[in-house]
Amino acid sequence: MKLTHIEALELLDNMCEVIEHEDNMSEIGNDFLIPAVFGATALGMFEFIDRVLQARPNLVWACNSMGRNLFQFAIESRQEKVYNLFYYKLSKRRRTAIGNIVDGDNNCALHVAGTLSPFARLDNISGAALKMQRELQWFKKVENIVVPLVKESLNKEHKMPREMFTKNHNQLAKEGERWMKETASSCTVVGALIITIMFAAAFTIPGGNNGQTGFPIFLHKKLFMAFIVSDAISLFSSTTSVLMFLGILTSRYAEDDFLKSLPTKMIIGLSTLFISIATMMVAFSSALFIMIHEQLWIVIPMIVVASVPVTLFIWMQFPLLVEMYISTYGRGIFDRKVKSRA
Template sequence: MATSAVSAGTIVVEVLNNRNYVDWSDLVRNYLLAQDLWDVVEEEEKEEEVDDQFKAWRKKNAMALHTIQVSCGPETFALIRGIKSAKSAWDILAEKFKAQPLLPSDLLESATSSNNPGYDEIVCDFNQYQPFFDAVRIGDWNKAKEFLTLHPNAVRARIPYSNQTALHIATEFEREHIVEELVQLMPKEDLEIQSFGWTALAIAANKGNIKMVECMVRQSKKILSIATEKNSTPILLACVNEHWDVLDYLYSVTPFEDLKPEKGPYGAGLLCHFIGAKKFDIAQELIQFCPQLVLTKGPYWLSPIQTLACMSSAFPSGAHLKFWQQWIYNCIHIEPTRAIRDIRVRLQNEGNEGSNPTHITWSGFLKGLISNLLELLGINRIREMKLIHIQALELLDRMCEVIKCSEENEKRGIDQAIFQAIERGIFEFVDRLLQTSPDLIGSFNQMKRTVFQFAIECRQEKVYSLIYRFDEKKRTVIGNVADSSRNSTLHMAGMLSPLAKLNKISGAALQMQRELQWFKEVETIVFPRVQEIFNEENMTPHDLFTKNHEQLVKEGERWMKETATSCTVVGALIITIMFASAFTVPGGNNGETGIPIFLKTKLFMAFIVSDAISLFSSTTSVLMFLGILTSRYAEEDFLKSLPTKMIIGLSTLFVSIAAMMVAFSSGLFIMIHEQSWIVIPMIFLASVPITLFIWMQFPLLVEIFISTYGRGIFDRKLKPWSTDIILDGTCT
């Protein structure tokens, strides 16, 4: 008996599926017989014992079971997953896939009925319709048509264990011409037959075959509303798989009545998919017809408002643009409109206009040239982004109108949506939703944290800045609440930022500075006594901050010292060079008077001044970096002291490098000014170090300066709201 592992390829030609059980069972049986394993499939399962006989049976059973398992496909293996007996596995597969007759659909129910005594008489042979199904599978319509001439009922026949018809098979293999012929021959009601919960239309929509979809829908509109066992209608399947041509067609023929909430979750699911695919124009149209869909749960228990709350890239706050890209974004003007689809159709029609070859040539050339230029600058992409943002905001405004007119019992899920939007930093979503439904300000998540506490926890500064829409008294009410663990709002600021937020900031020192800025900002809205309140861990907000940021302080110290050490070495070298250059001037000195020979030339004055500037600035830089190396590195030092020293150190180092290059270029030109072919390239190369410094270090210098002395990450100038706030859970 072989004991090595086996593979499906050594046992069967193809793994078991819903069509090949007869051949498969013969092959597997013969293999088990050859390996002396068939007896464990025939005999009853033995009870567990400790003797050698049971151990031998258990080994053979495991090998036989393994042989059966590896001979199954993924779907059929699921039927015997967890089965421990080879006999049980064999019996289950035999019962599920044993050869059963193919019957016309009008006889199937009566033939298989337990009350039908003549069942055996009307059962046809399994192979009776097999040639027909084989012809459909390989796409031979002539052969299939000949069979239908002799057996007209074959068009309605279906396989009992899978309920497949010839139409299902033709659709699965995308035999378009056969599908069209079968649809014409089949009664309308037979198009509703489901195989494993799928109609033929659902299969065609899932594959994105527009021809098959159209011919089926022309025959029967009722099949449009038949869902699969996973609550997906044909239009939903087309949308999920982004088959937009099929989707547009199905959307045009699907009755709006079938998408209403009372018909099921299909309308809400479709709206969720439109939003997920950023088809906001169609989503608005659907909401216009049925506003209730906004708050209706879809097949996956998400409402459209919750789906939109997860689409951070659809809003301006989710766009991460460089300063020049932001400038282009601001300059692009797009008229807000809810008729984007009409614009799209108009543009398509304009693209098809014109029959003059000369006009097409020049127009195409100019359009191509402009298109390439816009593509190079990224303007087209930025314009498309802004168009999506405008549509998303219009859709959000439309949803807010629906929410405003809804009853309180219909607003379930809005609080989850606002917390989802806060987590992703969608400022526009939170802003509009709070204006629409002010009661959401008092909402709590599972940890009993308010929207502003959660914004602090997630470090979403734009969302948190909404608190400045209230006056000071209301801000105090909002800020002085506690969660289920008695963590105050200031405790939230004492927690460590999410890693994704920290990674957006350069260097551990600046990360620590940002954390301190958050803590100091939240301190301004809480009562003084809240700063000393204890949570369940018996820690004050400051204690919690120190505990959570201990490692970040160490990393910030290491980052500062490594940067300062590297820059100190560069500064010291510049000091040495510039000091020596001041006493070894170009051209030398007069032997009698000691006065430099080129003293009265303008280039010499440029040389000596730039030399002095480089020397003094590099000395200042070294002193600043030495101050960084000898700092105490307390938490508070990361807020102003250390960043200020780093700003001065990097700025003066940059000035010293630039002045050194000016001094070098001036001295070189003084000595060999007649050889311009050498001087000019050398001066050009002298600008390379300055360029490299600007490229590598200047952005960091700007970031440190803005972070330390800029206007800050919080916007305190937002227009106020007039909202009455009622909150529970105030700190005591």
Template sequence: MGNHISTLKVQSLRDCEVDDAMFEATKQGIVEFVVELLKITQPLIFHNDDRRHVFMIAIQYRQENIFSLLYGINEGWKAHILNQTDGDRNNMLHVAGEIAPPSQLARISSPALHMQREVQWFKEVERIVPEWCKKSKNYYGETPYEVFSRSHKELVNEGEKWMRDMANSFIVVGTLIITITFAAVFTVPGGNAQDGFPNFLQKRSFMIFIMSDAISFFTASASVLMFMGILASRFDPVDFLESLPKKLIIFLSTILTSIAAMTVSFSAALWIILQHRPWAIIPIIIMASIPVTFFVLLQFPLLVEIYSLTNATGISFDRKMKPWL
């Protein structure tokens, strides 16, 4: 197919719908197909009824593998591509300001992370376009930043609501853990001797109880403070890039640690009280670990997803691509 296509003229390429096939491949992210066609006939980059070239389509449909091909093009072609506009005088940064298709947003679990990914795309395109693109107005008189604000207004509101709902839900959990762990220090298992010291102070299991209770208390306190930081945020689109996700990472990490430590503290207290009846301890500890296990299974994948997206491993822009065109 490549050998045959290389012999065709521009009009023949259009008649055979080769350009349509390439743009469909761009929308679907089939990078191998796009690379082979562009190696054969470079003018295909600019074939589109809407005057949007391949890399504009890649931005529009959030196909980072195809967008990364731009880094492997020689400087002459790259400058020409970066300075192109479509039929509505939109440059590449205008296109990045448009909201992603629903099929792309559906790949991520929450509106806040949708917003983070959108800001990451906009910042990446902003980094490489010429300076004039940042202030240029399209046919409707909008700059790229105005396009971004308008098209993402609803998504910003959804992301804010999602984060506030999460913070309000878990602040109750954090406050409850603080209350329980604080009270546990003054009602230690086995009681206190006449001199005021705990009766089981010398036992290893008691030290495990105290240490895990302290860890649970301090991490729960940190999570509540982080909740307050999230609720006090201004929720500007730029905040979704790093500020809010990092707060969410700290919050989820501390609340997970706090719940795990509280379970260890509870198990250690049971061991102290029922150490002469080990047959009763094991089933109780197993039952105590069930809700913690469920909580970790539900929330840990979200923590991993936020961490990966925040550390730029979620979007694989290949800035060091070797020259290919």
């Protein structure tokens, strides 16, 4: 695969040498080169675009049948690598100029960011809420490069960019709200059950209390302290998770809430729920070992089995938690400078 890639780059270099020194480019460009560049943009082939633009820099102003230039088409296709290539390759002045250009329907780059394009690659993103977040990130990023006047410009439908975004993402926002509420409802039930169990366990301690002093019989055992501490952590973390999920259920679900507020609550809720499940299993294992520590043939298998719920939770929910954290607080898809071959 790597050899094929190297050979393709060599072929690309040879092709670019030809078009770089070609005097009459109008026929070649209109028939072959421009459609190829737009096709490469739709597929995210930033190396191809980078090399072609080195040979013919003016192609950055080329337009497709809808009157959209390469920069606008990269936004429409949601190809962040191509977008980053243009962003770091062009000066701030040229970026602003290209972003302010309108297409055949009087749509500027911000209008294009407000559409839910069929080219948008949302299938590889988990959950409707994260898809909505990614669309908002695109809109906010493009909003930063256009002049303030463009934010209130009207297209042929007499709509401003934000109105276009709201109209085209209305269904996705509803799906995101439903996904958030369903996830929060399920997790709230689990969290409430853990709160009930851990609260009761704190007053029904293993071994019982000393009839004369009232203190726990195993008070001075290290495993008993492990039981108490893990029980307390499980109770507090599950309470925190339930409060976070209740915050999600009672949220107003405005568009901008999907950018930071809702993902943050979900991250905290899932994280604390994971901690509560893990520490609940620790409390159970500690209590089991205290009560029947002489029967290791029973204790050890039970402790191993107790790790199964934690493992299942990690397997099912941890990838979503990591993806949500990276999408909300990670480096981001727009802060990665594409390496040019120049």
